Every structure is written in C-alpha cells, then in structure tokens.
Amino acid sequence: MFMLKKLTILVSFLVIASCRLPTNFGFYQPITLDLTVPDGPPEYKAGWHNGCRTGLGSIKYFANSQVYSDPDGTDFGSGIYQHDKVYQTAWGHGFFACNIHTGSFVAYHSMQKMPLN
Amino acid sequence: MAFLLPNRPDDAFDEDLEHASLEFKQGWKDGCEVGMASGSNTFYKMFYRQNKVDGYKIANSPDYKAAWGNAFWYCYRYDSVKQKSSIWGSILKGYE
Numbered sequence: 001m002f003m004l005k006k007l008t009i010l011v012s013f014l015v016i017a018s019c020r021l022p023t024n025f026g027f028y029q030p031i032t033l034d035l036t037v038p039d040g041p042p043e044y045k046a047g048w049h050n051g052c053r054t055g056l057g058s059i060k061y062f063a064n065s066q067v068y069s070d071p072d073g074t075d076f077g078s079g080i081y082q083h084d085k086v087y088q089t090a091w092g093h094g095f096f097a098c099n100i101h102t103g104s105f106v107a108y109h110s111m112q113k114m115p116l117n
Numbered sequence: 118m119a120f121l122l123p124n125r126p127d128d129a130f131d132e133d134l135e136h137a138s139l140e141f142k143q144g145w146k147d148g149c150e151v152g153m154a155s156g157s158n159t160f161y162k163m164f165y166r167q168n169k170v171d172g173y174k175i176a177n178s179p180d181y182k183a184a185w186g187n188a189f190w191y192c193y194r195y196d197s198v199k200q201k202s203s204i205w206g207s208i209l210k211g212y213e
Contacts, residue, residue, distance in 0.1 A: 019163045032154075032162035040172010048172070086176045093151075093170060093185075100155040100193065101167045108158035108200040 028064045029056055030105040033098065040090070043081050047090025050075045054091075055099030061106045125153070137184075140174060144184030147171065151185075152192030158200055 022031045029035065035052070037045045054075045057068030081087035134142050147169045154165035174181040 020166065030159075030162075032159065032167075034166055034168050036168055038168045038170045038172055040170075041176050044172030044176055048168075048170075086172075089175060089182070090172065093175075096189070097151050097155060097167045101162070104156060104197060104200065105159055105162060108197075 028067050029062060030102055032105060033101055041086060043084045043087040044090040046077055046081055047084075047087035047092075048094035050077050051091035051094030051096075052098035053094075055095040055097075056102060059099055059103075061099075061103045065102065138180050140178045141180040141184045143171075144174070144178070144181035145188040148185035148188030149192035152189040152194075153196055155189075156193035156196035156200070161196070 020032075020034070023034045023036060024031060037049050037052075039045075040048075053068050054070070056062070056065040057070060058074060060066055060069070076082065076091075134145065150165050150169040151167050154162055154167035154169075157165070170185060171181070175185065
C-alpha cells in the first residue's frame with residue numbers, strides 16, 4: 001500500500017513536471033498559447049507571425065484577442081513577402097496553429113458537458 | 118513525460134516509419150505535437166507546444182514539410198474528435 005502511494009506520487013510528479021510553464025498571463029490570448037515565433041528563415045518567421053496574428057484577431061474565439069485584429073481582417077504585413085512560398089506556408093501554419101488552439105481552448109473546457117454525460 | 122497521459126496519438130509510428138528519413142520522422146513528431154496542442158482540451162494543452170516547428174526544415178526539406186502537415190491534421194483530429202463527444206455518447210455510439 002505504501003509502495004503504491006509512493007508510485008502514485010512519483011508518477012504524478014513526473015506528469016506535472018512535463019507541463020510547460022506559461023509564457024503569458026492569459027489575458028489577451030489563452031494562457032496555454034505560446035506566442036514565441038518558431039525559428040526559421042526571416043520569411044518563415046514573418047509568415048508565422050502574420051498568420052498567427054490573423055488567427056487570433058480575425059476570428060475572435062477569445063474575446064480579448066481583439067487587440068490583435070487588423071482593420072482589413074487579415075494581416076499580410078507590408079506585402080513584401082507575398083510572392084514567397086515559404087512565407088505563405090508559414091502563414092498557413094501560424095494561422096491554423098493559433099486559431100484552432102484558441103478555438104479549442106474556449107470550446108473544450110472542463111464544464112462543456114454535464115457531469116453525467 | 119506527456120506519454121504517460123492516456124490514449125495519446127502515435128507521434129512516432131516506429132514500425133511504419135522504420136525506413137523513413139530522419140527529417141520525415143522529426144516532421145511527424147513536431148507536427149503531431151502542434152496538432153495535439155490544437156485539438157485537445159485545456160488540461161492537455163499544458164503539455165504540448167503549438168509552435169513546435171523548424172522553419173529552416175520547412176523551407177528546405179520536402180520530407181519534413183509533408184510529414185509536419187499530415188501529422189498536424191492526423192493528431193489534431195485524433196484529439197478533437199474525443200472532445201466533441203460526451204462520455205456515454207462515445208461508449209454507446211462511438212466518437213462523433
């Protein structure tokens with residue numbers, strides 16, 4: 001019994017230890033959303049940044065994300081990278097990663113179903 | 118240590134990807150992590166990064182890019198389909 005208790009504590013500690021520390025306070029975006037732009041060539045970073053910003057600001061799953069909204073609805077920067085495939089790929093990655101993460105953060109909360117469901 | 122969590126999608130496919138390139142395997146692993154971060158609930162999101170991508174490999178490796186894209190949608194769907202179903206609903210009629 002004592003061994004089982006120790007094992008339970010150890011496993012719980014290992015699981016909790018693998019949690020990521022949050023990188024923001026969760027006010028303008030979900031607390032689990034890491035806004036650090038991934039490493040890559042400048043075109044990729046620009047695309048990710050713009051795509052993620054569009055994903056947060058244009059489809060307002062998270063109410064306070066309206067601070068990221070652009071008057072035109074989408075953010076393609078200054079247009080200098082429009083011809084670049086790497087930029088466009090990164091824009092798509094950033095948009096879907098940030099947008100779907102935010103949407104599921106709002107929708108898949110712990111109270112979404114009744115206790116007996 | 119997130120592998121200790123129950124019922125996680127396979128982000129390695131060790132047998133199927135035995136002869137795949139290293140970049141393909143890495144792409145699958147990274148894309149799956151982002152997919153899991155996107156499709157899971159607020160608890161599971163604490164364990165995954167939604168910006169796990171190597172931009173240099175995306176730009177230069179078709180294997181990495183293809184694997185990342187497929188893994189993202191596979192792992193996203195694997196998790197999100199569970200979130201859309203209630204407990205009894207998933208037992209009695211499967212996942213929606």
